[in-house]
Amino acid sequence: MSIDYLTEAAWIRNSIFSSEDDLKNIHTFYRKKLELDSKPTAAKLTFTADDYCKIYINGRFAVSGPAPGYPRHYYYSSVDVSEFLTAGENIIAVHGYYQGLVNRVWNSGDGLAGLKLALAVDQESGNSAEIVTDDSWRCFDCIAYKSERMFGYETQFAEDIDMRRIPSNWTTSAFDDSFWKQAEKVKNYPHNLIPQPTEPLAWKNIFPKSVTQLDNGHWLIDFGREVVGCTVIKAQGAEGQLLEIRHAEELNEDGSARYKMRAACEYKEFITLSGKADRVEYFDYKAFRYVELVNFPGIPEPEDIFVIERHYPTDHSSELKTSDNILDRIWDICALAVKLGTQDSYLDCMSREKGAYLGDAYVTGLSHLYLTGRHEMLKKVLEDFAISGETCPGLNAVAPGAFEQEIAEYSLLWIPLLYEYYMWTGNVEFVSKMIPTVNNVLSYFVKYENSDGLLADFKGKPVMVDWPENLRDGYDDPGLMGANQDKQSGINTLLNIHYYGTISYAAQIYAAADMQMEAAGITQKAESLKSTIKNKFLTDKGFVDTDSSDHVSLHPNALALMFNMLSADEAKSIISIIREKRIRCGVYFSFFVLKGLFNYGEYELAYDLLTCDDTHSWQTMLKDGATTCMEAWGVDQKWNTSLCHPWASAPIYMIAAEIFGLKPAAPGWTEITNAPKIPSSLSSGSIAINTPRGKVEATFVRGKDGKVETNVQLQGK
Numbered sequence: 001m002s003i004d005y006l007t008e009a010a011w012i013r014n015s016i017f018s019s020e021d022d023l024k025n026i027h028t029f030y031r032k033k034l035e036l037d038s039k040p041t042a043a044k045l046t047f048t049a050d051d052y053c054k055i056y057i058n059g060r061f062a063v064s065g066p067a068p069g070y071p072r073h074y075y076y077s078s079v080d081v082s083e084f085l086t087a088g089e090n091i092i093a094v095h096g097y098y099q100g101l102v103n104r105v106w107n108s109g110d111g112l113a114g115l116k117l118a119l120a121v122d123q124e125s126g127n128s129a130e131i132v133t134d135d136s137w138r139c140f141d142c143i144a145y146k147s148e149r150m151f152g153y154e155t156q157f158a159e160d161i162d163m164r165r166i167p168s169n170w171t172t173s174a175f176d177d178s179f180w181k182q183a184e185k186v187k188n189y190p191h192n193l194i195p196q197p198t199e200p201l202a203w204k205n206i207f208p209k210s211v212t213q214l215d216n217g218h219w220l221i222d223f224g225r226e227v228v229g230c231t232v233i234k235a236q237g238a239e240g241q242l243l244e245i246r247h248a249e250e251l252n253e254d255g256s257a258r259y260k261m262r263a264a265c266e267y268k269e270f271i272t273l274s275g276k277a278d279r280v281e282y283f284d285y286k287a288f289r290y291v292e293l294v295n296f297p298g299i300p301e302p303e304d305i306f307v308i309e310r311h312y313p314t315d316h317s318s319e320l321k322t323s324d325n326i327l328d329r330i331w332d333i334c335a336l337a338v339k340l341g342t343q344d345s346y347l348d349c350m351s352r353e354k355g356a357y358l359g360d361a362y363v364t365g366l367s368h369l370y371l372t373g374r375h376e377m378l379k380k381v382l383e384d385f386a387i388s389g390e391t392c393p394g395l396n397a398v399a400p401g402a403f404e405q406e407i408a409e410y411s412l413l414w415i416p417l418l419y420e421y422y423m424w425t426g427n428v429e430f431v432s433k434m435i436p437t438v439n440n441v442l443s444y445f446v447k448y449e450n451s452d453g454l455l456a457d458f459k460g461k462p463v464m465v466d467w468p469e470n471l472r473d474g475y476d477d478p479g480l481m482g483a484n485q486d487k488q489s490g491i492n493t494l495l496n497i498h499y500y501g502t503i504s505y506a507a508q509i510y511a512a513a514d515m516q517m518e519a520a521g522i523t524q525k526a527e528s529l530k531s532t533i534k535n536k537f538l539t540d541k542g543f544v545d546t547d548s549s550d551h552v553s554l555h556p557n558a559l560a561l562m563f564n565m566l567s568a569d570e571a572k573s574i575i576s577i578i579r580e581k582r583i584r585c586g587v588y589f590s591f592f593v594l595k596g597l598f599n600y601g602e603y604e605l606a607y608d609l610l611t612c613d614d615t616h617s618w619q620t621m622l623k624d625g626a627t628t629c630m631e632a633w634g635v636d637q638k639w640n641t642s643l644c645h646p647w648a649s650a651p652i653y654m655i656a657a658e659i660f661g662l663k664p665a666a667p668g669w670t671e672i673t674n675a676p677k678i679p680s681s682l683s684s685g686s687i688a689i690n691t692p693r694g695k696v697e698a699t700f701v702r703g704k705d706g707k708v709e710t711n712v713q714l715q716g717k
Contacts, residue, residue: 006046006076006118006193009132012183013114014096014141021111024100025147025157027283029140029170030115030133031177034090038125040082047117048076048193049096051106054283055117056093056171057084063200064310067344067380068106068400073387075196076116085121092119092131093171097283101154104355104401114186116193139183142166145283151265152352156284163274164239197380201343202313203229207306213299214292220257221291221305225627226644228340228350229309230282237297239275244268244294247286249351249643250625250635257292262635263352263642273297285310287340287350287644289627312342314372317695320655322685326611327655330618330629334649337628338367341646345381349631349642355398358385358410359464360647362417363591367652373690375425382421385414386437394444394460395437406461407481412498414441416505422512425692426668432513438506442522445499452532453525455499456491463495465555468638471586471616476544476551490548493537493556500529501563512667530565538570542577554581555589561596571600578602583609583616587633587648594650598658603677607659610651618651660687660698662712669693674712676700 014028045063047055054064062084066075098113099106120130144165149158169175209224226249235243247267248257259267267288271280291305320331341347345356346364365378388396395414397407415438422431450456462481466472469482477492503526510519537543543556557574560566566574578597583590590609597606613619620634629648632638657663661676669691678685678700686699694716702708 005120006048006116009116009118010134011114011116011186011189012133012135012137012139013186014139015181015184016141017111017113018184022100023098023111023113025145026098026100026113027142027145028096028098029142029167030094030096030183031138031170031175031180032092032131032136033173034085034092034119034121034129034131036085036087036090036121036123036129037127038087038123040085040121040123043080043082043085043119043121044078045081045117045119046076046078047115048074048191049094049115050074050112050191051097051099051108053094053096053115056095057081058086058090059169059172060084061203064203065196065200065344067196067198069194069384070107070387070400071110071112071190072192072390073194074191076193077196077200079200081119082121089173091171091173091175092117095283099157101150102402103153103155104353104398104403105155107400107402109402112189112191114189133183135182135185137183138177138180140167140170140177140180151267152354153264155352155354158269159282159284160270161280161282162272163278163280164272168276197383198344198376199313201310203308203310205306206309208302211300211302211305214256217295217297219293219296219300220255221293221300223289223307226287226289226336226340227307227309228285228287228311228343228644229307230285231291232282232306232308233271233280233293234278234304235271235273235280235297235300236277237273237275239273241273241295241297243271243273243296245271246292246294247288248290248292249288251290257290259292261351262640263349263631264640265351281308285350287642310343311340312344312377314339314342314374317373317688317690318371318656319688320686323683324611324681326619326622327651327682329622330611330651331655333618333621333626334367334629334646334652335371337644337646338364338371338649338652340628340644342368342377345384346377346646348647349645351642351644352640355401355403356381356384357398358395358417359397359407359413359588362413363588363650363653364646365417366420367646367649369424370652370656370689373692375421375692378417378421379425379427379430382414382418382434386434389437389440394441408458408461408463408495409498410464411441411461412445412502415502415509419505419508422509423664423667424669426666426670428512428667431509435509435513435515438509442503442506445502450491452536453529454491454496454532454536458492458495463492465494466586466589468586468632471584471589471632471637473553473555473581473584474551475553475555476549477546490546491536492546493533493543494545494559496529496533496537497543497556497559497563497565500526500533500565501559503529504563533565534570540573542574552577554578554584554593558585558589558593558596561599562592564599568600575600575602575605579605582612582614585616587629587631587645587650590648591650591653594654595658598654598677601677603658604679606654607679607681610654618648621648656687656689660685660700662687662689662696662698664691672696672712672714674698674710676708676710678702678708
């Protein structure tokens with residue numbers, strides 16, 4: 001089914017949107033019958049919704065979506081749903097949602113709400129059948145979820161669900177919808193519909209590892225690890241009985257669920273029972289490990305409470321096994337965080353913000369490539385941020401989403417990330433399509449250059465350096481993000497090293513797009529800027545923080561190694577700085593520290609930092625009970641730490657690309673680099689990753705003489 005067929009469908013909505021303004025937290029149910037004279041042989045469902053919807057066919061959940069997008073670039077999905085249909089009467093039921101908040105999740109708060117759907121069915125009889133959304137659809141304004149309380153940064157509404165207000169079996173053919181009103185057909189919505197380049201999310205039931213009674217009617221459910229999804233609770237009690245439901249990532253000292261989470265979410269909600277056998281399903285998702293039930297009727301069996309976990313579909317087929325159990329455990333917590341954090345984009349966390357940040361996407365995107373081999377999500381993310389440039393010169397820090405935030409270094413990472421995508425896929429066509437954005441990013445920052453080509457008195461976007469503030473190694477610039485200053489005091493070194501890195505990668509992007517003149521020109525500019533940066537900021541103590549400071553922090557020095565700015569001799573003193581400071585930074589910036597060390601052959605030091613038990617280490621996460629990598633090194637190192645934060649997944653890339661040495665030597669993996677950097681403490685290891693050319697398996701064994709034997713095999717497609 002094409003967009004032409006979906007065009008025949010109308011946008012429909014709850015009529016309250018035409019009579020009231022500034023609506024928030026609106027749940028709307030839609031239904032439509034479809035008669036089939038025989039079994040379907042194919043059934044293509046094409047749909048979109050604003051902000052979001054879940055679609056049920058004959059009482060079974062079928063699909064959800066769309067991925068968030070800008071109205072000028074709004075996504076629709078097409079899926080085959082023939083397995084849900086049968087001969088005779090079929091019911092298409094949709095739970096639509098409009099949040100109405102301006103945040104990092106959806107482009108909401110604009111009054112644009114509704115559903116647009118088309119279903120075409122081929123039947124065994126040879127006949128076809130189809131339905132589209134129009135004003136013949138039945139519509140129900142569901143107020144069962146009403147709440148004004150919000151979680152996170154006004155990220156989502158609490159769901160205090162009154163089961164008495166949800167029509168029983170409304171998704172099935174047995175339900176009588178004659179008392180529902182007609183849906184309202186909308187004219188002239190501004191959405192420019194684009195086929196969603198990624199698949200709809202995968203959903204899977206996750207059942208508890210343990211169910212423990214705390215008191216009479218008081219139970220603690222442990223899923224054994226972090227989960228991201230929608231909780232389902234089956235219960236039957238008296239009509240009007242109130243259940244208290246608490247979600248948490250960790251426990252209090254008394255063994256109860258810490259529902260006042262570190263990540264600024266107070267996950268406490270209430271369910272009012274109907275007096276019948278209720279199946280309560282939360283609509284929006286949360287990130288948690290534990291569920292605490294208060295005033296629960298009877299004894300909850302494991303099948304009575306479970307989580308429908310959601311994430312981008314993947315088998316995560318990469319496999320790692322080494323002689324270092326700590327390294328393997330670090331890989332595991334990072335891999336799970338990336339899996340759960342890859343939703344319809346690469347999210348920074350799945351609780352407080354639920355937003356897709358560009359800096360996070362650099363780390364998570366590379367991890368996701370090595371874990372899955374799938375690159376369509378990275379392509380979508382790159383395009384989402386490119387589209388943000390239409391209204392935010394130099395790109396937003398978070399996209400899509402209605403919340404507009406800017407961070408200078410994040411914008412400067414877009415071009416390097418585009419190059420990484422190109423090397424993984426060899427997709428020259430997409431690179432060429434992105435050239436206008438490359439030009440725009442460069443043009444935006446050129447405006448802030450001084451006569452030396454440095455970004456000086458930069459006022460265009462906040463400069464972060466690292467986050468949180470207490471993990472900046474005392475970076476001496478009072479104008480950094482979070483300091484409430486209008487500008488930096490002096491020329492920021494790290495920003496200019498990022499600028500050099502961006503310009504260097506832009507030269508390779510131009511070359512890939514066969515723009516040799518532009519590549520030559522920007523290469524010359526990069527070389528000039530590199531010389532200027534070293535002359536201006538590099539002292540015998542290392543790179544200083546700004547031109548008006550003599551403080552030497554970890555960050556600009558590590559970044560200079562990351563972007564290969566230094567000769568081998570120049571790098572010696574910089575490596576000494578890192579050897580002394582170690583990981584005196586946040587988990588996000590650790591990627592750049594480790595990559596810089598590997599770039600200059602310091603793999604023993606890099607491995608030490610990767611596996612050490614310093615306060616700043618992944619081992620600290622493990623000691624704090626992490627099942628997914630966290631926002632900070634430990635639960636107490638940031639006041640509002642998220643315990644599932646994929647930006648801490650640097651070990652995935654470092655293990656696969658650096659320690660095992662598996663990288664594309666040519667675009668699309670047509671040639672494979674096999675340059676392992678095996679630290680002396682590792683005696684054996686094996687890894688398997690998926691690439692565009694097929695599965696690559698690599699092994700190594702250290703013999704008694706200390707020599708390492710390696711083997712790499714490409715299975716091919």
